[in-house]
Amino acid sequence: MEKDIEDRLLCEGCVREPYLSALISKEGTDALCDYCGNQDKCFPMSRICDEVHGAFDRHFSRARMEMNSYEWAMHKDPDSSFEFEPGGEQTIYAIMGVADVSETVASDIQEVLAERFGDFDADQLGETTEYDSELHYEEVRPNDREWHRAWLSFERSLKSEARFFSGHALQVLNSVFEGIGTMTTKRGGPLVVEGGPGTAYEHLFRARAFQSREKLEAALLRPDKEIGPPPSAFAASGRMNARGISAFYGATDPETAIAEVRPPVGSKVAIGKFRLIRSIRLLDLTALRGATAPKGSFFDPSYADTISRMSFLRDLSRRMSRPVMPDDQEFEYLPTQAVADFLATDMVGPLDGITFPSVQAGGEAQNVVLFHKASLVQKIVIPTDTETAVYQERTDEDGSYPEYSVTWRLPPDKKPEPPQSHTFGDPLMGMWTVPAAAEDDMDFGSARLETLTISSKDLEVRHIDAVRFDTEDFEVGFSQYKRLEVPDY
DSSP: OOOOGGGOEEEGGGOOOHHHHHHHHHHOEEEEOTTTOOEEEEEEHHHHHHHHHHHHHHHEEEOOOSOOHHHHHHHHOTTOOOOOOOSSEEHHHHHHHHHTOOHHHHHHHHHHHHHHTOOHHHHHTTOOOTTOTTOEEEEOOOOOHHHHHHHHHHHHHHHHTOSSSOHHHHHHHHHHHTTGGGOEETTSOBSEEEESTTSTTSEEEEEEEESOHHHHHHHHHOHHHHTSOOOGGGOOOBTTBOTTOOOEEEESSHHHHHHHHOOOTTOEEEEEEEEEOSOEEEEEHHHHTTEEOOOOOTTOHHHHHHHHHHHHHHHHHHHHTSOOOGGGHHHHTHHHHHHHHHHHTTBTBOOOEEEEEOTTTOTTOEEEEEOGGGOEEOOOOOOTTOEEEEEEEEEETTEEEEEEEEEEEOOOOOOOOOOOOOOOOOTTTTTTSOOOOOTTTTOTTOOOOEEEEOOGGGEEEEEOOOOOOOOOOOOOOOOOOOOOOOOOO
16 A cells, blocks of 8 residues: 555655755654665655745745736737746745755655645635645745844833843843854955954044144143043943943044044044054944855754844844934934943953944945953153143244144253162051052053054144035925815804
């Protein structure tokens, strides 16, 4: 008596799709394959059909089988050679491609699934049901609605429920960014890039606008202090840092650095070229837009979630770098500040900062934010008794001209002092003295490593004579008409 199709046995050797074949090898039973006759690990066809349906349910949909109005008009046009072809592949061939099985096996799978999902009333009406042999199936991207729903819940929680110590926020961030350091783009590029000596991020530019000669003079003398990141007590909130958490915001070119500070016309902007003196790791939000899932199997139930997560991450990069109006910054920056805080903790791998597109400059312009732990600027040490001067103009017989320079007048070399005779002093002297800290950084005890350096040779000043905008222009329509008198019933 011939076996029912669902009871037939299929071995791992007849299935060339790696994941499904391995699943049969792991969970199957030793038996004779009804398709090749070999003794091997086998699944009954009923189980094979379950797996195939799961793969199709997660990754494929029925292709459109009818022409739309435009295609119908093209088809009826006597001068057109248009012929309608459904997308994707016919059911049997789609199964063959997904499971990598022979046409005989695919035909049996199609027959079982068509029987399972058949409908008598639909058949009577001439309607097709799932897995009908005439249908076509095409691959679809798993939707990322669940990821977006989780992210919106995360944002709502930060803004209106628990801004600190939120277990829900931590869970969402962990699930979103887990394994970010090993992900790649469609072209194989990394999402986490290297910065520092010998890389594309060897120098970062930071600007500050001045309307006071005295403050500009102080910045040119001590750019490490006045153009570098502020002490924590004076750190204002930004896109990637909360108020009171000092971070270094820089740009990859001077023009972008100027655009980010939005200087008023008539002001002067000092631009510092900071050099990175150690290697750092940056999450590249621009690369995140091209994030792609590693090659997986349609039969792996987790693969659909992996693909939808990549889709969400691509959208998240735009969400994190989108323009935010000044009146909305207090609340709209909360999610990106939380992301930066989370990534700075190394919970998903060591990261020192984020590089992201500049909203102000547009185009290919890039900003870089270095987290607090990686934002320490090497202090400029002016020798004791040095006389300093900052010049902002040059004068000759024709008048005065802007010209900026910094001068150190070092003290003359001192003769070595004769050795002091040994005297016995208080052995406890100095034991209770607080160790000297970096006085301008208030960094004592933080154990931060110096990441950036700058000198007065790495400065330029630009006078802001005009500001220009790239705009998208829209006309405003206007109409007027008389209302019809409505009868009073």
